[in-house]
Amino acid sequence: MKKILVPTDFSKPAQIAATVAADIARKSGAELTFLHVIEEATGNSLNVEGQVNVEGDWEERLFTLKLIEKAKKQMSKLVEDPKLEGVRVKQALRIGSPYHGMNAIITEKKVDLVVMGTAGRSDLEQMIIGSNTEKVVRLSNCPVLTVHEKPASKNFKDIVYATAMEKDEEVFSRIVRTTQKLYNSTVHLVRINTPGNFQRDAVVKKTMEDFAKKLQLTNYTINVFNDVSEEEGIVYFADSINADLIAMATHGRTGFAHVLAGSIAEEVVSHSRRPVLTFVTKRRK
Numbered sequence: 001m002k003k004i005l006v007p008t009d010f011s012k013p014a015q016i017a018a019t020v021a022a023d024i025a026r027k028s029g030a031e032l033t034f035l036h037v038i039e040e041a042t043g044n045s046l047n048v049e050g051q052v053n054v055e056g057d058w059e060e061r062l063f064t065l066k067l068i069e070k071a072k073k074q075m076s077k078l079v080e081d082p083k084l085e086g087v088r089v090k091q092a093l094r095i096g097s098p099y100h101g102m103n104a105i106i107t108e109k110k111v112d113l114v115v116m117g118t119a120g121r122s123d124l125e126q127m128i129i130g131s132n133t134e135k136v137v138r139l140s141n142c143p144v145l146t147v148h149e150k151p152a153s154k155n156f157k158d159i160v161y162a163t164a165m166e167k168d169e170e171v172f173s174r175i176v177r178t179t180q181k182l183y184n185s186t187v188h189l190v191r192i193n194t195p196g197n198f199q200r201d202a203v204v205k206k207t208m209e210d211f212a213k214k215l216q217l218t219n220y221t222i223n224v225f226n227d228v229s230e231e232e233g234i235v236y237f238a239d240s241i242n243a244d245l246i247a248m249a250t251h252g253r254t255g256f257a258h259v260l261a262g263s264i265a266e267e268v269v270s271h272s273r274r275p276v277l278t279f280v281t282k283r284r285k
Contacts, residue, residue, distance in 0.1 A: 001028045001178065005111040005142075007035045007102060010074045013117030017147045018078065020275065021115035022087050023154045024145075028182055031088045033109060036075060037101035038067050038093070068093065106142060114144045118269065143175050143279040146269050156183045156245040156275075160238045161220075162190055162230075162268075163249070165211045168281040172249035173215040175279055179247070180219065187220040188241060192233035194226075231267030238274055247277045 006021045008014040025032045075091045094101035208222045227233030250265045269276045
């Protein structure tokens with residue numbers, strides 16, 4: 001892992017995400033880039049450097065310039081935080097839509113991980129830098145780590161890997177293995193049995209063992225957990241073992257209020273107190 005992107009609106013959830021991202025960067029030696037996008041109704045994302053071409057009347061231009069100056073001061077304060085000591089930090093201010101801003105940064109910098117703060121279920125659709133953010137996350141090849149509250153530990157020693165044991169999880173499994181190696185973690189594979197999708201433990205565990213070996217996982221446990229729904233089962237299983245991180249592969253079809261692709265991921269992120277790592281896989285036809 002070389003480059004981590006942290007979109008920020010300087011809110012409390014964003015500050016928590018910044019702290020978590022800094023810990024990961026310090027551990028992995030990655031470079032940290034903070035991105036703030038000043039959103040406008042029209043126009044593409046531009047660098048906020050030198051002259052800024054702002055369409056519209058003088059009041060609109062003055063208002064936008066004031067937002068830029070305010071954002072510059074907030075960004076300077078953020079990157080000078082002592083909590084970032086020992087981390088290589090860069091900053092980026094963009095004007096336009098969050099989608100264009102994030103997409104451009106991810107492409108330009110070849111970002112390996114996006115770390116984002118969430119404000120909980122009530123603000124799920126907004127995330128932290130605007131409603132267009134979901135386009136980037138849903139279409140990006142980057143894994144995304146969402147953080148709702150300050151984690152109990154800086155180390156992800158116990159990772160719950162919620163899996164449907166599908167072929168297209170091979171790329172995501174490498175992401176999980178990279179995280180596991182970084183923190184010397186134990187991976188807890190879990191399959192949730194629900195009334196509408198029930199399989200016998202013996203059958204499921206055999207399939208999970210084969211799946212784990214195929215993906216070359218090491219230092220793992222096999223678990224079957226019964227609950228009324230998959231999303232509740234994942235959250236409660238993670239609670240039961242006091243996990244530090246939940247990891248899920250999703251398929252980019254619907255959810256997370258259009259952000260994280262898949263209603264199960266949406267529910268897990270909105271209800272879990274723990275960080276959730278997701279990655280949109282490309283479903284094979």
